[in-house]
Amino acid sequence: MKAWSFSRTSLRVHWGDGSAERLAGELDRVGSVRPMAVCTPSVARDNDLLSRVERCTRRGFADVLTDVRPHSPVEMVQAVAGRLQAADAIVVIGGGSAMVTARAANILCCEEGELEALATRRDAGGGLVSPRLTRPKLPMMVLATTPTTAAPKAGAAVTRPESTSRLALFDPATRARCVIVDPELTAGAPDTVARDAALNALVMALEGMTTRRRNLYADAALSHAVRQLPGRIVALAKQRDDPAVRVELTLLALLSGEGTDSTGGGLTAALSHSVGHRVHVHNGLVDSILLPHVLRLASRRDPSALTSVGELLGVAPVDVADAVEELLAPLSPTRRLREIGVAESDVPLFADSAMDDFASRGTTFPLHERDLEQVLEEAL
Structure with missing residues (x-):
């Protein structure tokens, strides 16, 4: 062992x-x-x-x-x-x-x-x-x-x-x-800023359960964050005057941060880091677009990496990407990279940059630049 x-x-x-x-x-x-x-x-x-x-x-x-x-x-x-x-x-x-x-x-x-x-x-x-x-x-x-x-x-x-x-x-x-x-x-941040930060926490928690460094202790924090964050993000839009919602979102984000400090990031994080600061969009929004496509790559290359997320969501590993896409759809207003200004010509540059990102080491399978290009193309 x-x-x-x-x-x-x-x-x-x-x-x-x-x-x-x-x-x-x-x-x-x-x-x-x-x-x-x-x-x-x-x-x-x-x-x-x-x-x-x-x-x-x-x-x-x-x-x-x-x-x-x-x-x-x-x-x-x-x-x-x-x-x-x-x-x-x-x-x-x-x-x-x-x-x-x-x-x-x-x-x-x-x-x-x-x-x-x-x-x-x-x-x-x-x-x-x-x-x-x-x-x-x-x-x-x-x-x-x-x-x-x-x-x-x-x-x-x-x-x-x-x-x-x-x-x-x-x-x-x-x-x-x-x-x-x-x-x-926490009351003063615009709703969109709080939402995008919470999306980042949710995506990080989901991806943290798929990396090569995932572990039992981290899963305890990350799985709780995944169960609770979607409902709290929805509540943010419906209960704008309830300060408890923002406090709970922030505490759940801390759980996601602590868990992923142990598990490390993955390919979604690496790509989001490359894309986000170039198109001037919050990483949370970019994350939510990319994660389902990264998970589809993982399901082709190493379905076992998706076992913990599948158990949490009640689906088989091969169905995790679709389940996550369904989970994220009502939480984020943007579902394609082209909607935030990414062009097909940007793909090679972003893929090359992400290969040098420390988070790219988190995948459980050998990673090639063409894999990253494929994920970006599918997300366009």
């Missing part, structure tokens, strides 16, 4: 009314006196929200860094990293983009190397390897405004405007120490 391991992060999660008040205690726990906030411009523009969070620190922010944009462009990460040098902790206020940007900037600030040297790269044998990053990192706290999967994770990715590929960074020391899910903070 193959040897396995599963480790839970030291993540502390607080949720419900007034949970933002827990921030001061969490900063005390790590001895912080100069926390810096990293947030999106939309959060920074909400003076009431930002002022409330700052009051909850009971020490104020040394600085507020608002240079956060989707997909974490390299020049933005570099700018944030430079300003983090005066901090002793990071308070992230926002969703996945803010979290990933803060994590990448934390690595760049504390390792003091070039991004290219710190990122995952191919070794002499053609395999993907991540350099060991050993310097201490700033402790990170997250006040989530959307259903982000990013907080329990150790990875980050930086995009370059001239490239479809990303610089992937990996450092367990940058996992969040705590996540706070306060209804007052």
Whole structure:
């Protein structure tokens, strides 16, 4: 029998009314006196929200860094990293983009190397390897405004405007120490942003149950997320004034993030990373288009990889792709890549880029560039 391991992060999660008040205690726990906030411009523009969070620190922010944009462009990460040098902790206020940007900037600030040297790269044998990053990192706290999967994770990715590929960074020391899910903070995100983030969490949970690193402990978190997320996404549209829906979505996304931190991503994630930042569309929307087609590839190449998802959905492995497509159809308004601006001529470029994405290693069968091209063509 193959040897396995599963480790839970030291993540502390607080949720419900007034949970933002827990921030001061969490900063005390790590001895912080100069926390810096990293947030999106939309959060920074909400003076009431930002002022409330700052009051909850009971020490104020040394600085507020608002240079956060989707997909974490390299020049933005570099700018944030430079300003983090005066901090002793990071308070992230926002969703996945803010979290990933803060994590990448934390690595760049504390390792003091070039991004290219710190990122995952191919070794002499053609395999993907991540350099060991050993310097201490700033402790990170997250006040989530959307259903982000990013907080329990150790990875980050930086995009370059001239490239479809990303610089992937990996450092367990940058996992969040705590996540706070306060209804007052989750209420402000537009419905579409919350929905797309929740779609990302659902697709990640489904794909996490199919990768080569899938395991019993991760399946416990991921299967619960898969059972609960579709109904909560539907409720988001029907119960806009119910703060509990957004809180539950965010907690379920954390479960998906923790589970997939163990199982790793798969081909859907690799392709979505390549497509999303080039067409300026949320990864969740791209994920929901691609996953059924990735699962059809898996059913042709290794149906056994779909056994756990099939058992969860009550179908045979060969029928998993159709069942997942049926599950996702009412949750996402977009079902084809051409609807988000992908052209047939883009296929070779996106396929080539995805082959270099660390998540592509998650498949249980040998992967060739033509496989990726076929998935993209079927999804057009």
